Amino acid sequence: MGAIAARLGRGPFAALTLFVSINADLPAILSRARQLFPSCQVTGCTTGGEISAAGYDDDQIVAIAYPVSGFAAETVVIDPVDAIDSRVVIGQLQRARLSLQQRAGGFPHELGILLIDGLSGREEHVVASLAGGLGPVPTVGGSAGDGRRFENTLVFADGRIHQRTAILTLLRARAGFRTFSYDSTRPSQTRMVVTHADPAERAILRINDEPAAGEYARLLGRPTDSLGPHVFAVHPVLVRAGGRYHVRSIKAVRDDGALIFFGAVAEGMVLTLSDESDLTGHLREVMADLGRDERPGMILGFDCIFRRIDAEARQKTGEMSQILRDNHVAGFSTFGEQFGAMHVNQTFTGVAFYGADGAP
The missing domain is CATH 2.40.30 (Elongation Factor Tu (Ef-tu); domain 3)
Incomplete structure (x- = not known):
């Protein structure tokens, strides 16, 4: 975490999201993160693999920091996802959005980033429960992974590690962004x-x-x-x-x-x-579309683990990584993706942030 903190700089940050390999010492990482970023909301999950500055990657920690100059954040924890009281969740969301409005009303854009235990089987129920409290707020996210074991996936917030839980980070942003969800299947x-x-x-x-x-x-x-x-x-x-x-x-x-x-x-x-589809050709088209009017400063990507496995089977991993690297994509390989009020599979889903001074 020391090396990550050095690369991120002093901040201050409104929120920090970590995508962590299942092989890492997660309690130690979270303890160190709280020491290094004591005033920052730290959330995240384990992954099916990471998307780093190298493209597709493994056994890494990917950190996304949201500077207070461009963002304000609130965290909502839904625990457990098996017994959701929609009225309680809507109340949590309304309070979080009101707090953001009061603290950062000058930031005109709202965004939700949702991370869910990828083996809970409850993603559809979570996004349906959130819909009533989020209203028009665009939401994207991913289901946590554990490499390719499909045994034990984790999410975390404020130093606490959870299973069968969802973590929603609500953001107010100064600069514009665009949410997206693409799949290459035919x-x-x-x-x-x-x-x-x-x-x-x-x-x-x-x-x-x-x-x-x-x-x-x-x-x-x-x-x-x-x-x-x-x-x-x-x-x-x-x-x-x-x-x-x-x-x-x-x-x-x-x-x-x-x-x-x-x-x-x-x-x-x-x-x-x-x-059979053209994975690399399709990803190039996606990036061209996202950069049609302005090149994103950064893209937060939730990329299904099966897209990565598909790329490996076709010996396209290097090409896919090059495209991700060239377009400043950071994120992780997921066990499912969230887009608006939908839980989707085998997609490349995320948010493109625009403006050099408005990106994480």
Whole structure:
């Protein structure tokens, strides 16, 4: 943390967000962060990998500092996410926004950055509960990771480490920004129907009235025992909603042949296999779009772990890292992304900050 503090400078900072490798000594890092930044709100999470100045990275700490010259911040902790009282959450949000208005009413822009335990399975419930209190405030975020173990993901705020918790950082900003959520997938002509599901477990048990894993593998022309993260990353399934397709990322195959997902599932849902996409070409288009009128000073990125796995499978990691590096992207590889009132999968989601003196 000493080296990070030296690079960030003296501040002062309204908030500091840390994206930390699951292999790090998190209690020691948070203790040191409180010593180095005693008047700053420190929040963050563990990751599925980091996005640093080198692009895709591992076993690092990525720090995003919001200087008081351009930002004011309030933190809202939702703990636990299993038993959310929407009235309580709305009250928390209203008080936080009022505090920001009173302290930083001259900063015209509002933003929410949401971090959630990536194995809680409660992201949809959290964003729905927040919607009533956030109103028009744009919100982006990511679900915490643990490398590729899929066992133990953590979020933290004010020196306390949490599971099954969400951390919302509310910001007032002086300069403008733009939130975004992009995915590179393209629908194929192959569709399937979910005929038996367990929504509480995000599990699909049968597809086309056949065991789910076996039917998914058959449609791919692969043996069932070949299914795993690389196959799920390269061949995701899509759900059409709101006039566009959204990815439903598969997390694992259960012993009974069910497919476990990172997002909501339901019986009767129509799934579409994705065609192979051009990851690097699409990311270049994204960056061109974000810089169409003005080049961002910094981009905070929440990039799905399966996009990274897909890039590795196609030997595109170096190219992807170069694009991220050239465009000043910092963030982490997520177990899911939050965009507005939606929990999404296999996207590159985030916020581009504009103005050289208005970026973190």
